[in-house]
Amino acid sequence: MVQIELPVVAINFKTYPQATGERAVLLAQHCESVAKEYGVSIVVAPQTPDLYRVSRAVDIPVFAQHMDPGAPGRHTGHVLGETLVEAGCSGTLLNHSENRMILADLEEAVRTAERLHLYTIVCTNNPTVSVAAATLAPSAVAVEPPELIGTGISVSQAQPEIITGTVEKIRAVNPDVTILCGAGISTGEDVRAALDLGAQGVLLASAVAKSDRPVEVLKSLVEPLRDC
């Protein structure tokens, strides 16, 4: 399994035009330079067609945004783990809120990724689903507390129990899984709050991938990681 240094900041490029094609490469290079300058762990998740060119251009871990279950051979148009490995990926997001997976497929994808030494971050929408995902033994679970989705409330402003409660429940079934905070993160203050509450990293998208000044934003986001 690829080792991801913790705490980690994972950047989902989604399909933002500012993070597509050559601009995906540029953004990943910005992430790499900040990671090196600050000595912190940053992971990038560009779109599937951009994975190869990004992984060739940077030394930080490159993740897919999704991986399908299934064995090589058929499955036209599907994104299999074996092909992600060939494209230079170190891991993959799974079950993102924009790409929810069937439970049995999710488990199969986690197992396939495990066999291929790909790191898996399973996104989840509430504490109960987070616990269920944790029992599948992925590398990490990225919890998105419903109180922080689309409400404009950030982790640093929210009630601490929202995060700590989920962390405790996950730990009861899986003491080893990495726990990321996957919502309500746009500033360094939010990252610090997430880490203080027991998360081992964060997963975010627009604050970096849509920014006109991504380097500046990245520096402010990773500042709290230097102290860890």
Next chain:
Amino acid sequence: MVQIELPVVAINFKTYPQATGERAVLLAQHCESVAKEYGVSIVVAPQTPDLYRVSRAVDIPVFAQHMDPGAPGRHTGHVLGETLVEAGCSGTLLNHSENRMILADLEEAVRTAERLHLYTIVCTNNPTVSVAAATLAPSAVAVEPPELIGTGISVSQAQPEIITGTVEKIRAVNPDVTILCGAGISTGEDVRAALDLGAQGVLLASAVAKSDRPVEVLKSLVEPLRDC
């Protein structure tokens, strides 16, 4: 719109290990060398993570195996047309039997591809669906006569009406769409039969992508195209 010279042989790499990663590049280069040597039109459709590296390596048209509908921004893990363009694609398969699409999504994908000048090949499973697909005005329809799917019967052995009947029905609603034969093709004889019966090309996968001697197979497949 990218112009694809007709008749055309389109090769779906599926997720065959022999057509993944660096071997996808190699297979595409074989296709390119045969296309140039014989002066014929060959299109390759590698897996999504391989699109960029293949399109950088060859001058023949590179197609995606699937494209999702949707506008850039969200859609984590989806494969959007804008990103395919950036990856060097000239077109995409749509609605492959291993990746069937919702009708409204298929139409939206065809429209988006059109706007982005991406060539679209819509796969269909019977004459009625072929006609429906043709009314969406994609660049091409790849018909898979049910009599040729999984029966071991090739186009050259089948009753001519199986192909000619579908061609006639499609022409009644769309005189311009390119018609490919998408099943029952593994030899040059099959290609010739398909062309004789009114198809303007073929879509095939395993005969090339799983072959130990793909160049040899490709040469035999494109032989009938030289005469056109």
Next chain:
Amino acid sequence: MVQIELPVVAINFKTYPQATGERAVLLAQHCESVAKEYGVSIVVAPQTPDLYRVSRAVDIPVFAQHMDPGAPGRHTGHVLGETLVEAGCSGTLLNHSENRMILADLEEAVRTAERLHLYTIVCTNNPTVSVAAATLAPSAVAVEPPELIGTGISVSQAQPEIITGTVEKIRAVNPDVTILCGAGISTGEDVRAALDLGAQGVLLASAVAKSDRPVEVLKSLVEPLRDC
């Protein structure tokens, strides 16, 4: 095939609490009494678990809101045509915007329904998709002009071309299919406008199924049908 008298007003009960269980029966009886009093054609589409009790209670045609493709035997939890017939259904909606279907499945469902003499109303989201659906030869297509969806604009207020254009395009590929207007209908004036513009009926939901006074609304809606 069940004959549905035209023009028709089809009422989709959706999953409104006011149109569920015993209240579905009551609403269907209201529809029946208005249909008889006014001598007009009304079709009701209650939820799947309510189909049997509604079809037992009324003499007007009862439609399912959805039907899955597939042959009897497996398919746990799916809604097959054979079972709809046993439940007393005369037809089914297909491809509703809240239940979009894969093109190949839609075609298979239309064929199965045809064999079982079930009337099919295929919902479509724009003129191009309406034409594609019409080539599948369902009993009817319910067109939802995008200009009338969620805009608050009703058919009677909209530019006539929005309906007439779609009707013309459908007629070019299928002179026989019944054309319903599936959006922008909440008053008798809207029904009249839809009929004037070439539709042979309407499909609507909330104006009746959420109403506190459904009989009154129904009477106003069917008033224009009396004159036909």
Next chain:
Amino acid sequence: MVQIELPVVAINFKTYPQATGERAVLLAQHCESVAKEYGVSIVVAPQTPDLYRVSRAVDIPVFAQHMDPGAPGRHTGHVLGETLVEAGCSGTLLNHSENRMILADLEEAVRTAERLHLYTIVCTNNPTVSVAAATLAPSAVAVEPPELIGTGISVSQAQPEIITGTVEKIRAVNPDVTILCGAGISTGEDVRAALDLGAQGVLLASAVAKSDRPVEVLKSLVEPLRDC
């Protein structure tokens, strides 16, 4: 929550013609008469359009084969819990292998069912998925050991660890959930073996629903329950 007496034999009617419409009612009545004669607990799961007529005809618990997540209002063609309650259902199967669910939808459906006092049986395909499902706190998990699916091996012939191992893993995360054996059951001997190995009941389909002599089969199946 409806209380289901344990041990239980749950019969999935699937879409078998022998268990559709009036024949679903008849089969459910057979199940009821055997349940009463032998003083055992039998649950029937007919198709969605048959739920109302079956629940009206028998006093044993009637389950749906599937339930969709979502709140009443929209969701045309979906099967919501509120409507199942109105149709006389006591519970529902969820995530059957022929109707796999997205993890987040499955959790939402379990929560909705809980609120509506509907009993939930979540089907699962291997030990890891069984544990994940158990953390969602459904009423029951029906485990389908992969060694018993499509292999012709029955529970009574299989190695005991196949069942006991899964039971232990589930108990570690949820001491209360009912555990059913959902594969490899066609005789009373199989039922006895399943109960001996820690299951609290069985879920089966074809052995009863496709049988020419369902009463006889049912009697042989429930014989071991009399001793419990």
